[in-house]
Amino acid sequence: MQEFLIPSMSCGGCASRITQTLHNLDANAMVEVDLPNKTVRVDSNQESASIEAALKEAGYPPIEIESVARPETAGTGTQRSGCCCG
Numbered sequence: 001m002q003e004f005l006i007p008s009m010s011c012g013g014c015a016s017r018i019t020q021t022l023h024n025l026d027a028n029a030m031v032e033v034d035l036p037n038k039t040v041r042v043d044s045n046q047e048s049a050s051i052e053a054a055l056k057e058a059g060y061p062p063i064e065i066e067s068v069a070r071p072e073t074a075g076t077g078t079q080r081s082g083c084c085c086g
C-alpha cells in the first residue's frame with residue numbers, strides 16, 4: 001500500500017482521472033481517493049516510481065506521503081542530534 005499526496009487534485013473529475021490513470025497502469029490496482037485530504041492510496045504491485053511517473057504524466061504530480069509526513073525515519077540510520085552550535 002502506497003500513499004500519495006496530490007496537491008493538484010481538486011474535484012471529483014481529478015479523482016476519477018487519477019483512478020483511471022492508475023488502473024491503466026495496473027488493472028488490478030486498488031485505488032482509494034481521499035478528495036478532502038488530496039491523498040490517494042494505491043494498493044498495487046507497481047513500484048511507486050512507476051505510479052509517480054504515470055500520475056505526473058496525467059498532470060497530477062504526486063508527493064509520496066511516506067517520505068514527507070513521517071516525522072522520524074524508521075531505524076536509526078541518519079539520526080541527528082539537533083545540535084546547531086557554530
Ligand SMILES: [Cu+2]
Binds near residue numbers: 014
Ligand atoms: Cu478536477
